[in-house]
Amino acid sequence: MNYSRILRIAWDGLMLNKVRSFLTTLGVIIGVASVIVMMSVSAGAEAAIAEQINSLGANLLIVSPMRGIPGASRTLLYEDAEAIGEAVTGIVGFSAEQTPAPQTIKANGITLESIAVVGTSADFPQVRDYPLAEGTYFSDEDNDRKLKVAVIGSGLAVDLFGEESALGQTITVGNTKLTVIGVMASKGVVADVDYDGRVYVPINVVFQKFMTTSLMNKDSVRTIYIKVESQEKLDSVTMQVQNLLATRHDVDPAKPDFTIQTQQDVIATQEATTAAFRDLLAWVAGISLLVGGIGIMNIMLVSVTERTREIGLRIAIGAHPSYVRAQFLLESMILSLAGGAMGVVIGVAASILFGAFGGMRTQIVPLSIPLAFVAAAGIGIFFGYYPAGQAAKLDPIVALRHE
Amino acid sequence: MTATLIEVKDLKKVYGVEEDSAVYALDGMNASVDRGEFAAIMGPSGSGKSTLMNILGCLDTPSAGQYILDGRDVSGLSKDDLADVRNQKIGFIFQSFNLLPRLSALDNVMLPLLYDTREAQPQEMQRQRAIAALESVGLGHRTGHHPNQLSGGQQQRVAIARALINQPPLILADEPTGNLDSRSSVEIMDLLHDLHKQGATIVMVTHEPDIARHAGRILCVRDGRLISDGRGGNNPCLAREVSA
Numbered sequence: 001m002n003y004s005r006i007l008r009i010a011w012d013g014l015m016l017n018k019v020r021s022f023l024t025t026l027g028v029i030i031g032v033a034s035v036i037v038m039m040s041v042s043a044g045a046e047a048a049i050a051e052q053i054n055s056l057g058a059n060l061l062i063v064s065p066m067r068g069i070p071g072a073s074r075t076l077l078y079e080d081a082e083a084i085g086e087a088v089t090g091i092v093g094f095s096a097e098q099t100p101a102p103q104t105i106k107a108n109g110i111t112l113e114s115i116a117v118v119g120t121s122a123d124f125p126q127v128r129d130y131p132l133a134e135g136t137y138f139s140d141e142d143n144d145r146k147l148k149v150a151v152i153g154s155g156l157a158v159d160l161f162g163e164e165s166a167l168g169q170t171i172t173v174g175n176t177k178l179t180v181i182g183v184m185a186s187k188g189v190v191a192d193v194d195y196d197g198r199v200y201v202p203i204n205v206v207f208q209k210f211m212t213t214s215l216m217n218k219d220s221v222r223t224i225y226i227k228v229e230s231q232e233k234l235d236s237v238t239m240q241v242q243n244l245l246a247t248r249h250d251v252d253p254a255k256p257d258f259t260i261q262t263q264q265d266v267i268a269t270q271e272a273t274t275a276a277f278r279d280l281l282a283w284v285a286g287i288s289l290l291v292g293g294i295g296i297m298n299i300m301l302v303s304v305t306e307r308t309r310e311i312g313l314r315i316a317i318g319a320h321p322s323y324v325r326a327q328f329l330l331e332s333m334i335l336s337l338a339g340g341a342m343g344v345v346i347g348v349a350a351s352i353l354f355g356a357f358g359g360m361r362t363q364i365v366p367l368s369i370p371l372a373f374v375a376a377a378g379i380g381i382f383f384g385y386y387p388a389g390q391a392a393k394l395d396p397i398v399a400l401r402h403e
Numbered sequence: 404m405t406a407t408l409i410e411v412k413d414l415k416k417v418y419g420v421e422e423d424s425a426v427y428a429l430d431g432m433n434a435s436v437d438r439g440e441f442a443a444i445m446g447p448s449g450s451g452k453s454t455l456m457n458i459l460g461c462l463d464t465p466s467a468g469q470y471i472l473d474g475r476d477v478s479g480l481s482k483d484d485l486a487d488v489r490n491q492k493i494g495f496i497f498q499s500f501n502l503l504p505r506l507s508a509l510d511n512v513m514l515p516l517l518y519d520t521r522e523a524q525p526q527e528m529q530r531q532r533a534i535a536a537l538e539s540v541g542l543g544h545r546t547g548h549h550p551n552q553l554s555g556g557q558q559q560r561v562a563i564a565r566a567l568i569n570q571p572p573l574i575l576a577d578e579p580t581g582n583l584d585s586r587s588s589v590e591i592m593d594l595l596h597d598l599h600k601q602g603a604t605i606v607m608v609t610h611e612p613d614i615a616r617h618a619g620r621i622l623c624v625r626d627g628r629l630i631s632d633g634r635g636g637n638n639p640c641l642a643r644e645v646s647a
Contacts, residue, residue, distance in 0.1 A: 005517055009517075012505070016505055309501065310503055312501075313501045313503065313514075314514070314518070315486065316460075316462060316489060316495055316501075317489065317490060317495065317514060317515045317518060317565070318486050318487060318489045318490020318491070318515055318518040318519065319486060319517075319518045320482070320483045320486045320487075320518070320520075321482060321483070321486075322483075323518060396462050397457050397462050397463060400497065400501060
């Protein structure tokens with residue numbers, strides 16, 4: 001028996017009803033396409049998160065106040081950061097940061113509203129792998145003396161001073177006049193933060209001038225970034241910081257009022273929050289594939305019924321039941337594989353279009369293409385087997401009498 | 404090779420499993436047909452002639468008894484083996500032609516070759532055989548036509564060509580003229596006569612005495628048994644049909 005001829009019979013059977021065959025594959029097309037789009041959207045989201053966190057700098061520990069404890073947001077102080085800098089071994093430096101409300105900036109006759117101001121300590125460029133383009137960053141001493149200086153992002157420098165050098169210029173941030181001593185290198189927008197459009201100010205100046213609303217603990221910090229010498233020392237530094245802060249805050253190290261995370265921890269946490277969304281998408285895609293498969297089974301059953309006489313004749317003139325089964329199984333496999341192929345094309349195209357115009361980042365997962373294709377083939381066999389079996393077990397005497 | 408092509412011995416077909424509700428469609432049938440014979444099977448509805456025809460065509464299996472076709476007992480064969488027997492030993496001619504509407508006459512004739520499990524001939528040789536078969540039924544000029552482009556008589560000729568393609572020892576015709584007008588019926592019967600003259604063994608089921616008289620032998624079936632093996636006018640089946 002020549003299986004290429006059975007393939008031909010199956011193909012002719014499908015071509016007999018082109019529109020119906022296409023509509024039947026539509027379910028699989030949508031299912032496969034949604035699997036690919038779903039995977040590329042979640043891969044894109046995860047890549048964006050990882051990029052955001054890696055952009056903070058390498059070998060970082062991130063110390064933040066524990067969320068959900070009343071008052072804890074004010075317990076992490078600048079002195080804590082200084083104590084870490086003095087006592088903890090194996091670190092390159094630290095950067096305590098605090099972000100007041102956005103401020104209005106005036107300089108050179110230009111007024112800019114809602115500019116982000118970031119209070120940092122002196123190691124900030126080094127800790128965050130964010131060098132200067134020109135000038136210098138302020139020193140620890142400048143910070144201690146609450147010197148009225150500022151380092152500005154490269155975009156802001158162009159906005160305010162154009163071609164002119166920003167160094168030595170005076171800018172008014174809120175009501176405070178600051179002298180520009182440096183301009184940061186261009187970093188661009190990373191994860192919705194426009195690094196080039198911000199003003200970097202000694203954190204003690206921020207405490208004094210910009211944190212006016214929080215009267216208690218005016219020197220509380222939002223985050224302390226600690227740059228560790230190497231990846232191997234991350235654990236040791238984590239332990240030291242943990243014990244130091246627990247002692248300073250007089251809390252049980254097992255129940256701290258702060259958190260210490262590595263970048264990997266932060267990535268994992270962020271991914272956990274997107275996982276639920278991703279799982280939901282996976283279910284939707286999986287169910288649409290299932291619905292596509294049921295559609296194929298439905299049409300195949302109709303087709304077997306419609307062609308009962310034909311099947312009866314084929315069996316009467318000598319077709320083994322297995323040949324009839326193969327014929328209908330091939331029909332459903334052609335439907336699902338054609339649907340799978342079209343679904344791959346549409347899914348890849350949709351992923352690219354979403355990435356380009358949809359305002360969301362997408363990243364096509366190469367594995368998703370064979371995965372979706374194999375799933376489509378599996379659906380063809382699984383949902384084609386029952387109708388093909390119905391055809392194969394027809395009694396030719398009954399089938400030939402069928403009207 | 405023996406002269407006997409078909410032999411049935413004490414053939415029984417029972418429907419229903421329970422002893423008291425069992426119906427004997429065939430109740431101990433004995434008959435034989437020699438090679439080169441043209442036999443008609445007649446009988447009123449319910450006589451068991453359709454059941455006999457289905458068993459002779461290997462579409463059904465007997466409950467008891469033996470069916471020897473071309474020297475081989477086929478009563479206990481598997482489904483696949485029966486399919487091969489149908490493909491290689493029997494050419495079917497149906498009342499309603501049973502051509503596949505979307506295939507050309509030529510492709511319809513070639514259909515049995517598709518399911519032949521013996522070593523396949525090259526495609527071109529198969530085509531030539533199919534064309535020759537169509538020519539032998541007078542349709543050499545209609546090979547590319549689809550069934551809906553052919554008259555009833557022409558469609559039945561295509562079906563006869565299909566029955567001949569594998570050169571089976573037995574031609575089984577089930578009411579071959581049942582769906583045809585009288586002129587086409589005459590043509591088809593003439594064609595069967597020609598086949599018979601060329602040496603074909605033909606077994607035909609019919610309820611029309613005029614058609615049955617074409618056969619050299621008329622097997623009359625009643626209540627699942629063969630009651631007469633007569634030839635010509637004194638056959639009870641013919642008498643009954645004529646008086647009815």
